[in-house]
Amino acid sequence: MAISFNQIPENLRVPLVYIEFDNSRAVKGTPAIEYKxxxxxxxxxxxxxxxxxxxxxxxxxxxxxxxxxxxxxxxxxxxxxxxxxxxxxxxxxxxDDAAGVAATGTIDFTGAATGTGVLNCYIAGRKVRASVPALATSAEAATALADAINADLDLPVTATVATGTVTLTARNKGECGNDIDIRFNYYTGEVYPAGLTVSVTAMTNGAANxxxxxxxxxxxxxxxxxxxxxxxxxxxxxxxxxxxxxxxxxxxxxxxxxxxxxxxxxxxxxxxxxxxxxxxxxxxxxxxxxxxxxxxxxxxxxxxxxxxxxxxxxxxxxxxxxxxxxxxxxxxxxxxxxxxxxxxxxxxxxxxxxxxxxxxxxxxxxxxxxxxxxxxxxxxxxxPATLSYIRYATRARITQKFPRHKLADDGTRFGPGQAIVTPSIIRAELLALFRELETKGLVENFDQYKKELIVERDADDRNRVNVLSPPDLINQLRILAEQIQYIL
Incomplete structure (x- = not known):
């Protein structure tokens, strides 16, 4: 029997028709990676x-x-x-690590508001606004800001206040808390309430990620x-x-x-x-x-x-x-x-x-x-992203087309339909795959690849095929340098 069946046995005598399916030739083109x-x-x-x-x-x-x-x-x-x-x-x-320490920072207020204003505070890029009435003391301004901070449960910090100073503590412990940015008036037009002076001490002392x-x-x-x-x-x-x-x-x-x-x-x-x-x-x-x-x-x-x-x-x-x-x-x-x-x-x-x-x-x-x-x-x-895809496409192609094949030398006279692969068949498949990758804009220089591609049967392990594949990866337009030699 020349054809290599996967499921139909050779010892059948019961009539009549038995048909199996083989999906090894069903998939065309290069595969898509389901990114996670x-x-x-x-x-x-x-x-x-x-x-x-x-x-x-x-x-x-x-x-x-x-x-x-x-x-x-x-x-x-x-x-x-x-x-x-x-x-x-x-x-x-x-x-958080059991030995972790939460980062802390402070916002200090001095002076008193001479008019109504708004504090525009940014913590980790998230805006916190607190209204400051006229004649508010530094302690009252600090309390207003601390209340606004604690009201926003999406902030990465909590706040406590004492005599004009707001102390911020990171919710998560560790070194990352030291990178929580504290600032005021990020956008043009934002100003402190008149009469108030604000100073920020950056988040520090977070330890143990x-x-x-x-x-x-x-x-x-x-x-x-x-x-x-x-x-x-x-x-x-x-x-x-x-x-x-x-x-x-x-x-x-x-x-x-x-x-x-x-x-x-x-x-x-x-x-x-x-x-x-x-x-x-x-x-x-x-x-x-x-x-x-x-x-x-x-x-x-x-x-x-x-x-x-x-x-x-x-x-x-x-x-x-x-x-x-x-x-x-x-x-x-x-x-x-x-x-x-x-x-x-x-x-x-x-x-x-x-x-x-x-x-x-x-x-x-x-x-x-x-x-x-x-x-x-x-x-x-x-x-590395392109190399990863080429490797995945190669694995997908070989495992899809030759999942249960026998291996023979080039020139072996096996019957058509046999599940047999030779080095030259694999080489032809890799060349076809390269053309598809070239069409997708991932590689270039087919002639060079064809000339340098080596596919050979291992001399010591006759069940193994060794491949040396030299794809020329496509490059990216990153720099254009031009000299203009003008004529008057």
Missing amino acids: MLVLGQMLATGSAAEATPVRVLSADHAVGLFGRGSMLTAMFKGIKEADRFMETWCIPLK PDIADAIAGFGDEWWNGIVSPWTDGSNMVALEAELLDRWGPTNMKDGIAYTAIRGTHSESATWGDARNGHLGTTMPTGASPTPPWIWAAVYGVVASGSLSIDPARPLQTLVLPGIMPPTQGERWTMEERNLLLYDGLSTFTVDSGGLVRIERAITTYQKNAYGLPDPSYLDVTT
Whole structure:
């Protein structure tokens, strides 16, 4: 019998017709990846979610019940769902570390209001307004603001007041609380009530982030294409990078890109970036943005993942990060400063004339090879994203077309219809797949690929085929340089 049947036995004598189905040739074209984004972060005791256990988050309101109102995770998912409602998002929540310390900051009032006014306070980018009547003392103004803060349960802080001083305490413990921005009068036209003087002491003394290892243990065998983490301390970054490398490997192949964000000065950001060197992570320095870095990371992650899921090779430049408040005009980094950050393994953003934050260039933190020399091979996030898709498409093609095939040498005279594959058949399939990837705009230079592609049967293991595949990845238009030699 020449045809390789899957279910119809050879020893049938009972009449008459027996027909089976084989779907190995049913699927045409390249496959789509069902993107899943995983968000890590801290919940509050008021949340109903099980700690360190993956949970699917359907909406911002759903996140409130799962993680607690005013929690870090609730704010992250609010930003995510406003930016992209269609991305499938999951979360592994962690509670505050038992040894954690909550960050605190203060707002001090002096003087007395000489007229009616309004306090325009921004905490973690969220506006709090408090009316101040004429002749109000500093203590009364402080009390009014503290009451307004405590009335907003979505804020990441609570407030206490004593003799003209408002003390803010982060709801979640840990280092992240130190990045909660406190400021007044962000927008043009906002002013303090006349007669009042306000001074802000930044949030400090937050300590002990949760251990990301507890979250990694919950990753399981699921494929998370994008992973958002709010924790950028050294130990948690090392643990996350190690997990990503393991998932990137050839025996796991459940690779993903991690998205983080850091707050700090240009110098602090550069120092942080120089200490990292991973091709599966991308970090956006936020500068003096009022929006907390964990919300930056969440929005950056979902916007980038959404675009990469559509086309992994298309550059992310100009994509808007919805809901992100940029640094004020005088606090924004210059082009020269941003260019330096791009050599420190950090992504950059710009702010358009309407105040929208846009991705300028999204790069990985990978900067140097094993010998400590500059290596741009994984510079842009589109490179690992494109490689990931090519690998997935190759796996899908081979497993779909040759799921239970026998292996023979080229030239073997087997009958038509036999479930047999040879190196030349696999080679032809890979060339056909390359053409499809070329049509999708992911690779180029077919002739070079055809010439250098090696498909051979293993000399020691006759059940194995070895392939050396040299795809030329498509590039991105990032720089156009022109010299105009004009004539008068």
